[in-house]
Amino acid sequence: MPKPSFDQAGLFSDAARRAAFFRETLPDRRQRPLADYGEMLRSLAAPTPETGLPADEVIGALDEQMQPGLHAMAGRRFFGWVIGASHPVGVAADWLASAWGQNAGNHQASPAAAATETVAAGWLLDLLGLPREASVGFVTGATVANFVCLAAARSEVLRRVGWDVEARGLFGAPPIKVVIGDDAHTTVFSALQLLGLGHDRVVRVATDTQGRIEAEAFAVALKASEGPAIAVLQAGQINTGASDPFRRLMPFAHRHGAWIHVDGAFGLWARASAQTAEQVAGVEEADSWATDGHKWLQTPYDSGYAIIRDSQAHRRAMTAAASYLPEVAAGERDPSHFVPELSRRARGFPSWAMIRHLGRAGIAAMIERHCALARRIAQALESEPGISILNQVCLNQIAVRFGSELPVAEGDTLTQAVIARLQADGTCFAGGARWRDRAIMRLSVISWQTDTTDADATVAAILSAWRACRG
Numbered sequence: 001m002p003k004p005s006f007d008q009a010g011l012f013s014d015a016a017r018r019a020a021f022f023r024e025t026l027p028d029r030r031q032r033p034l035a036d037y038g039e040m041l042r043s044l045a046a047p048t049p050e051t052g053l054p055a056d057e058v059i060g061a062l063d064e065q066m067q068p069g070l071h072a073m074a075g076r077r078f079f080g081w082v083i084g085a086s087h088p089v090g091v092a093a094d095w096l097a098s099a100w101g102q103n104a105g106n107h108q109a110s111p112a113a114a115a116t117e118t119v120a121a122g123w124l125l126d127l128l129g130l131p132r133e134a135s136v137g138f139v140t141g142a143t144v145a146n147f148v149c150l151a152a153a154r155s156e157v158l159r160r161v162g163w164d165v166e167a168r169g170l171f172g173a174p175p176i177k178v179v180i181g182d183d184a185h186t187t188v189f190s191a192l193q194l195l196g197l198g199h200d201r202v203v204r205v206a207t208d209t210q211g212r213i214e215a216e217a218f219a220v221a222l223k224a225s226e227g228p229a230i231a232v233l234q235a236g237q238i239n240t241g242a243s244d245p246f247r248r249l250m251p252f253a254h255r256h257g258a259w260i261h262v263d264g265a266f267g268l269w270a271r272a273s274a275q276t277a278e279q280v281a282g283v284e285e286a287d288s289w290a291t292d293g294h295k296w297l298q299t300p301y302d303s304g305y306a307i308i309r310d311s312q313a314h315r316r317a318m319t320a321a322a323s324y325l326p327e328v329a330a331g332e333r334d335p336s337h338f339v340p341e342l343s344r345r346a347r348g349f350p351s352w353a354m355i356r357h358l359g360r361a362g363i364a365a366m367i368e369r370h371c372a373l374a375r376r377i378a379q380a381l382e383s384e385p386g387i388s389i390l391n392q393v394c395l396n397q398i399a400v401r402f403g404s405e406l407p408v409a410e411g412d413t414l415t416q417a418v419i420a421r422l423q424a425d426g427t428c429f430a431g432g433a434r435w436r437d438r439a440i441m442r443l444s445v446i447s448w449q450t451d452t453t454d455a456d457a458t459v460a461a462i463l464s465a466w467r468a469c470r471g
C-alpha cells in the first residue's frame, strides 16, 4: 500500500489540537469577528497556486489565517440569529464522518451511514412525538427541509387530482392554493419560489401580536378552496418563539383536504420537553415538518430534517430514477430517496451521536434551561426604565426594544446604537431585527453551554451599552 507523503496521524492530531485550543479560548475571545469580509478577502487574496504546499503547512496556514474572521458562534454568550453551538460530541462525530469518507448516497455503498440514519430517524420521531410511519430526509437545514416537504406536498395534492407533477411538471397543472401565515420565515417563501409555486402567489393570513396565525382568518383563507391546497404553519416564530395554534387550525385544513406543512426549525423541539410541549400541541396532526439539528440539537453545521408522514409522497418527490443504483428491498430505507442529493456527507452520524450523548432527558433539560435563561434575561432587562420586551417570552427568543417611550424613529436609532455598542464591546453577541415595524435587538438562547453566569454577564453588558447610548 503506498504511504501518503505525510504523517496522517500527525496531521489529524495537529488539527485536533488546534480545534481544542479554539474551543478552550472561545469564552475569552471577543464575541465578534475582528476582521470583516473585505479585510479577510484582502488577507487571503492570492494567485492560483502553481505548486503544492505540504499538508501540515496547509492546515497551519488555514488555522492561522482564518482566526481574525471567525465569529464566536459556538460560544456560550452568542445569541445572534438562531444558532446552535456545535457541541463537541457532534463535532467529533462529524470529523469521523469525514475521515471515513462515506458517501451516504445509498445503503449498499455505506451500510453504516444508511443504518445510522434509519435509527436516528426513529429516535427523532420519538423525541418529537411525530408519527412513527413518517420518513425522514437528512438535509442541510430547515431551508432545504421546507423545500423537500413542500415538494412532497405539491406531488401529493396534485396526484389526488390526477396530475403527475414529477413527470409533467407544473405547465398545465391544476393550480395549487398556498395558505401561509404573515410571519412565516423567509426560507419557506424561498422553497415556494424554487418549487414553481411562487413566493407572492400565496394567500397570506393575518397573525396576532406574537406572530401566530389567527384562526378566523385562516378559516376564511381556506374557505373558497376546492382544488389542491397546501397550508404552511409554523412552530417557533423567529422573533417571538411563538407557535401557531395547531389544535384550532388543523380542523379547517383537514376539512378542505389541504396538506399541512409545519416549519419548526427550532420551535418543533418544544415537543421534547413536558414544560413546553403544550405550546405545540396538535402539531403531530400535520403532514410534514421541517426542523434543524444544528439549532436546538447542537449538531455542527449542517444538519436539518425533512419529516413527512406519507413516505410514498416523500419518495416520489425525491427519488431519482437511475439504472445503476441498487434496488431497495421492501422495508429498506435508502438515504437518497428522501433528499434532493445523491452524493452527500453522512449527516446521520452527528445526529445519532448528539441524541445518544444527551438522551431524551438531556435534551429536555437543555431546552428547559434555555427557556428559563431567556425569561431571566428578559425579566432583568424589562425592569430597567426605557427597555421593553416586545414578545411574551414563551420559548428561547427575546425581542428587546430600547427607548420604548420615545417616538418610533428615535427608538429605532437608539436600539440600533445599543446593538452596535454591545457588538463592539464583545462580551456577548446579539443581532438586530425588525418586529412590527420597529427595530429590535433579538436574543436567542440556544447554546448547550450557556448558564446563569452567562445570562447575568449578558444582562450587565446590555445594560451598560444601553446606559452609554441613552446618555
Ligand SMILES: *Cc1c(COP(=O)(O)O)cnc(C)c1O
Pocket: 082, 140, 141, 142, 143, 144, 185, 187, 188, 235, 236, 237, 238, 263, 264, 265, 266, 292, 304
Ligand atoms: C432558522 C430557520 C429556518 C431556516 O433554517 P436553516 O437551518 O437556516 O436552513 C427556517 N425557519 C425558521 C423558523 C427558522 O428559525
